Amino acid sequence: MSKSVETAVLAANRAFYAAFRRRDIKAMAALWSVQGPIACIHPGWPPLTDRDHVMQAWREILRNPDSPDIQIRGDEALLLGPTVAMVVLVEIIGGQGLAATNVLVLEEGEWRLCHHQASPMAAPFERVEAGPESEDEPPRGRLH
């Protein structure tokens, strides 16, 4: 993966978490692919592949005033094809580490989400907390 592609993929992935953190449903909706299929698997949820269901779930999650803050660690970009990439990372939500995958497609010159899945990690928070906050760091994606 070229450095510029890696940077663009990781930036799109961080924009996703920025929208999540700001509870900005409009920004969140704009970050998802509109031309291809999408899917989403929230922690504990069944898979969602219907676009309306995916967006309705985001509305419910972002409107919930009790949902805790989200931070990310160790975001790593992997290029799967000329127009498809995935980012694997650890999310920190309310002291719980979640292993997460975001798959992105290049659409109209922008990397857009086509899949998100997050699942709780069994490891204690200390292990995932040890790394630096991704937002303050240069991309640490793996080059392929």
Added chain:
Amino acid sequence: MSKSVETAVLAANRAFYAAFRRRDIKAMAALWSVQGPIACIHPGWPPLTDRDHVMQAWREILRNPDSPDIQIRGDEALLLGPTVAMVVLVEIIGGQGLAATNVLVLEEGEWRLCHHQASPMAAPFERVEAGPESEDEPPRGRLH
């Protein structure tokens, strides 16, 4: 997605579960991409992106004589690019439903795994058990 591509993607996905079920580490290893990056997130585990770590984890899981049988339900194929597809589905392991994603790349004419993630569903087993067993059904992938 053309019917032939959908059939090939779902067949590769089922071969992955057949290798899982047979605890066949050689078949499992042969199903993964060798030319591009791979990643794997087992339930409760942190993300693995190093090829040796991914394969070592599979060896440990498949060698464990206590690991229960695995069945799948509702496998749905989504084409993300000419050479990249994902399958979302529900796994049934020891009475527990897990929402799972497999991402596959077309490599040397074969659809090969480049990512697997499974996360426990909160819904009771009855909900995911209601559907027919995927192996006995024609592919029910969504056409795009």
